[in-house]
Amino acid sequence: MIALDVSILRKTFPAGGGQAAYVALQDLRFLVNKGQFVCVVGPSGTGKTTMLNIIAGLDTDFDGVIRTNLGEDGRRLVYMFQLPRLLPWRTVLENVELVLDGEKGARDVALGLINEVGLADFAHAYPGQISLGMQRRAALARAFALNPGILLMDEPFVSLDENAADGLRALLIKLWRSRPTTVLFVTHDTREAVKLATRILVFTPAPAKLAHDIPVTLSPLDRSDSQSVEAFRRSHPAFGGAFSVVSDTPSLNGRAAKSAAP
Amino acid sequence: MFFSATAMNPTLSRAAWLGGSVFALILIWAIAAAFADPRYLPSPLKVASTMIAGVQNGELLYHVGMTIARVAVSFFIAMLIGSAIGIAMGRSPLFNQFFDSWLTLFLNLPALVTIILCYIWFGLNEPAAIAAVVLNKIPNVAVTMREGARALSPDYSQMAQVYYLSRWKTFRHVTLPQLAPFFAASTRSGLSLVWKIVLVVELLGRSNGVGFQLQTYFQLFDVANILAYTIAFITVVQLIEMFALQPWERSVNRWRQ
Numbered sequence: 001m002i003a004l005d006v007s008i009l010r011k012t013f014p015a016g017g018g019q020a021a022y023v024a025l026q027d028l029r030f031l032v033n034k035g036q037f038v039c040v041v042g043p044s045g046t047g048k049t050t051m052l053n054i055i056a057g058l059d060t061d062f063d064g065v066i067r068t069n070l071g072e073d074g075r076r077l078v079y080m081f082q083l084p085r086l087l088p089w090r091t092v093l094e095n096v097e098l099v100l101d102g103e104k105g106a107r108d109v110a111l112g113l114i115n116e117v118g119l120a121d122f123a124h125a126y127p128g129q130i131s132l133g134m135q136r137r138a139a140l141a142r143a144f145a146l147n148p149g150i151l152l153m154d155e156p157f158v159s160l161d162e163n164a165a166d167g168l169r170a171l172l173i174k175l176w177r178s179r180p181t182t183v184l185f186v187t188h189d190t191r192e193a194v195k196l197a198t199r200i201l202v203f204t205p206a207p208a209k210l211a212h213d214i215p216v217t218l219s220p221l222d223r224s225d226s227q228s229v230e231a232f233r234r235s236h237p238a239f240g241g242a243f244s245v246v247s248d249t250p251s252l253n254g255r256a257a258k259s260a261a262p
Numbered sequence: 263m264f265f266s267a268t269a270m271n272p273t274l275s276r277a278a279w280l281g282g283s284v285f286a287l288i289l290i291w292a293i294a295a296a297f298a299d300p301r302y303l304p305s306p307l308k309v310a311s312t313m314i315a316g317v318q319n320g321e322l323l324y325h326v327g328m329t330i331a332r333v334a335v336s337f338f339i340a341m342l343i344g345s346a347i348g349i350a351m352g353r354s355p356l357f358n359q360f361f362d363s364w365l366t367l368f369l370n371l372p373a374l375v376t377i378i379l380c381y382i383w384f385g386l387n388e389p390a391a392i393a394a395v396v397l398n399k400i401p402n403v404a405v406t407m408r409e410g411a412r413a414l415s416p417d418y419s420q421m422a423q424v425y426y427l428s429r430w431k432t433f434r435h436v437t438l439p440q441l442a443p444f445f446a447a448s449t450r451s452g453l454s455l456v457w458k459i460v461l462v463v464e465l466l467g468r469s470n471g472v473g474f475q476l477q478t479y480f481q482l483f484d485v486a487n488i489l490a491y492t493i494a495f496i497t498v499v500q501l502i503e504m505f506a507l508q509p510w511e512r513s514v515n516r517w518r519q
Contacts, residue, residue, distance in 0.1 A: 057423075058423065076426065080423040087436065126517040128517065146426070
């Protein structure tokens with residue numbers, strides 16, 4: 001069953017602020033099956049975030065069609081931003097509770113998720129009092145609180161040290177297994193993609209199109225082994241030449257189009 | 263224990279400094295009064311007994327109460343209308359372009375002019391008095407709230423949209439908290455402005471309130487009563503500041519470190 005049908009003919013940013021008009025996405029089409037964990041990789045500035053904004057409905061100024069199939073009633077399309085965007089004036093618990101429509105037992109649901117992401121002791125802390133890694137755990141709890149049918153994620157583990165990021169990846173996989181959902185996960189880090197995805201979409205430089213569509217068949221054990229991850233990465237030419245960027249500064253909206261390092 | 267003891271010290275020493283400096287002021291006043299003509303500068307004791315007499319015969323409390331009621335009513339109306347205008351101007355460039363010159367005009371309009379015109383147009387009555395204060399205060403609130411509305415973070419409104427928050431929830435939990443510091447700023451500057459304008463309004467066209475009493479005692483050349491009313495008034499303002507405004511600001515800013 002198809003959960004997500006993306007068909008963006010063209011997305012242009014008009015000229016302004018000293019920048020010329022700029023085509024961010026062109027002829028970008030792909031389908032995502034229900035329950036897949038799809039990672040989108042591509043050089044920074046390809047418009048990956050722009051694509052997520054379009055799918056999430058934040059950006060409606062584009063040519064094309066997005067079709068979503070969320071499955072059962074009550075499931076929703078949820079978008080996790082690059083920065084946690086927790087409300088600083090609400091505690092972790094209050095942040096998670098806020099998105100739960102004041103239903104009965106909302107507090108218990110929120111507390112359960114906070115417990116699951118390992119923040120039980122920080123439920124009453126304000127976001128400013130906890131580390132970025134912990135804020136991202138809270139953001140994960142908030143995202144899963146909405147019972148996502150489709151979960152869009154925009155480099156949610158960027159600018160963490162590798163240990164913290166690995167912890168969060170493991171947590172995400174755990175949550176995804178216990179609450180199966182379709183994930184579209186944008187990253188510029190191909191290692192991260194291999195660790196997480198069941199399928200990897202490689203984008204071309206802007207204007208972005210699909211360059212490669214790679215199934216990942218590694219076992220959970222192999223994914224946690226950096227050598228197997230490396231071997232998989234090397235085995236596929238798509239990860240090699242075009243962009244071997246491991247860490248660069250991701251642009252917030254994909255507009256600052258600079259081709260990635262050679 | 264060690265930490266709580268050191269934490270107590272700043273508050274204690276602040277209270278000591280406050281008490282000391284107020285005492286010094288009264289002392290200077292007492293010394294000056296000893297040399298001056300008591301009709302021009304009565305002693306602190308004389309003013310205190312005048313104040314007590316005023317409290318006992320009920321006059322002082324009545325007039326201070328009237329003034330506070332006017333301040334409260336005009337303050338809330340002005341905050342409401344001023345916030346609405348300011349937020350609208352901050353959110354809509356069109357609205358802002360149109361009303362910006364009006365705002366500048368009203369900001370620079372002397373309070374006295376508004377008061378006189380209100381009395382002429384609407385008569386020497388309570389609504390005219392309130393309207394005059396409100397009109398003076400609205401532009402200040404609007405300017406501050408416009409800044410607040412411009413500073414609203416698009417990141418949070420995107421979050422609210424993507425996380426399906428209702429309009430009310432978004433307003434209550436996403437927008438209002440971002441505006442809180444601006445509300446606090448316009449409350450503070452607003453109250454101090456309203457206090458002063460209300461006195462003038464009362465002096466020019468009301469038959470009760472602190473402003474009216476000051477006018478009466480000015481004509482009677484009764485400096486002791488003028489000072490008694492002034493001190494009573496300042497005390498009430500300070501009490502409101504300490505026991506209403508400051509606790510509210512603290513609770514709003516709890517999340518800040």
